[in-house]
Each structure stands twice: as C-alpha cells, then as structure tokens.
Amino acid sequence: MSAFANLPRPATLAMALAASATLAACGGGERPEADLAASQVTTIGVNSYLWRASLEAVSFAPLLQADSNGGVIVTDWYANPSNPGERVKVTITILDQDLRADALRVAASRQVAQGGGWVDAPVQAATVQKLEDIILTKARELRRQAVS
Template sequence: MVNRFRATTLAFGIASVTFLAGCGDVSPSDSAYRPNDPRYVDETQPDNSVFGSNGLIGLFGGGSKKDAQGAQGIGVNTYLWRASLDTVSFMPLTSADPFGGVIITDWYTPPETPNDRFKLNVYILDRQLRADGIKATVFRQSHAPDGRWVDATVDPKTATDLENAILTRARQLRVNTAQQSS
C-alpha cells in the first residue's frame, strides 16, 4: 500500500513539474513585432477548403504558395502590413492583428510637445497594394491646466500624411523584394 502511494505521489510530482516547466515567463519583448518573423509571412489568397489549398500538408508547414504580391498567409497585404508597422514603430503598440489588418497604438507623447499626446489606429482594408487599401485615424489629447488629458482636434491632413508615408514605405518594400528575387 505504501509503495502504491509513493508511486502515485511520484507520478503526480513528475506530471506537475512537467506541466509547470511548460509555463514560461513571457516578457513584453516576446510579443513584439519582428519583421522577419515567419508568423507574419503566410498565404493571403482566400481558400475555399477548411484546411486551405494545400490540405493537411499546409497545416504542418509544407507546400506554401505565394501570391502576386509576394505575400503569404496573413489576411491583408504584406507590404502594407509591414510598412504600417515600420511607420508607427516609434509608438507603443496596444494591438496588432495581421489577419484583420488592424494596428492600434497606445498614447505617445513626443519629446518636443510634452503637453500633447497622440494615438493611432491603422486599418489595412485590402489585399492589394492600393492607395485606398489603408486608412489611418489619429487621436490627440492635450494636457489641461488641472492635470487631465482632454481631447483636441487633429488636422485631417495628419492622417492623410500618415497614410502616404505608409504607402511610400510599402512601395519601397515591394521594390526591394522584386529586386532581391530577380
């Protein structure tokens, strides 16, 4: 009876240690965007099959295909996605969804204007690299004399300038990819 109790306790102990060993400490940098991370490069073409166009083989890493944009697997245009992340990289990210094409930043206070802070929402709307495939929204708050942050107006040109900067970077990425593949 004692041997059975010891064996059960030992088995439970080993299972517990194994389980806890899998629970690692996750630091904020683990979830940071890395431009060369293969998780951000996958297929963009829609598939009508539950398992995709490559069937079960695609689930285990085999047989990927590239579309005409040079992008793979995320739900939006890869060049727009990477250009958006590059362009807003100076701001802290709150959320970045490569499948839905949404990037939301946290509030950022530029060193030049400590009484203003900005927040961005970037939406990638298309799988093609097109001017109307990106939409940016800029929010601004000013520091009130009583210490609160209050909403302030933003020049509409600011969002347009941000969209143009993203499109310019996306075109650069596309040209660089085309030059590397030839």
C-alpha cells in the first residue's frame, strides 16, 4: 500500500509533486565532460594544473620554498653547467584557483660572476614570458589529459 494512501486526495497530489520535485533536483541529465576537468580543480590553495606545471617547469633547479596553499614556488640559485659564470633564481606565484593566464606571475633574478663574486644582471623580459608560456601550455595539457 502507498505511503500516501491515508491522506486526502489533494494532499496526496501535493506530496507526490513535492517528492518528484526533490528527486528531479537530484537526477537530471548527464554532466558535461568539461566539468570533469574544470579549470578550477584544486585540493590545494591554488589551481592544481598551474601548480603541477610550475613545479615541472622549474624542476631543473633546487627548490627553496614550495607553498601550495599560498601558491608560491621559489628556486635556489641555479647555474647551467655549460655556463657556470651565470646563475638564475625563479619565483612563481599562482594568484587564483582558475586556470587563466593572469593567475600566474613569474619573476626571475640573474647574476653573473665578476671579480670573484656575483653581481646582479638584468633578465630579459622575453625569458620570463617564455617561462610563463611553458607553464601555461603544460597546465592546459594536464587539464586536457584529465578530460580524456
């Protein structure tokens, strides 16, 4: 026997409509595939695709700091073995949980050996831009892989 059998007919109809409205909110159509790899996927404080891509991009250098909640990665000084008279240090800041170009900030410092010590030298803007492009491209690739 129905749970609504003892209720008057209008009340039965009202309860049935309320129950079906509740169930309709639970079900519905399939979720779009894009939701599976949304641009805002994160279990850390920042976008996980940008975070992973950033760590991969600076994996050549030793890390001084990697704070996934604050979104900051700082490398130690790195000298390329083929050019030991020059060294670089990179700081990457992820500013948002969304996978967007303006959610990423890269800064680099460069020093050259001079007179037995290290002297600050300018970093070409194209170098920083290239590193940003590498990170964004890798982050988008990681997102595409998560969808497939």
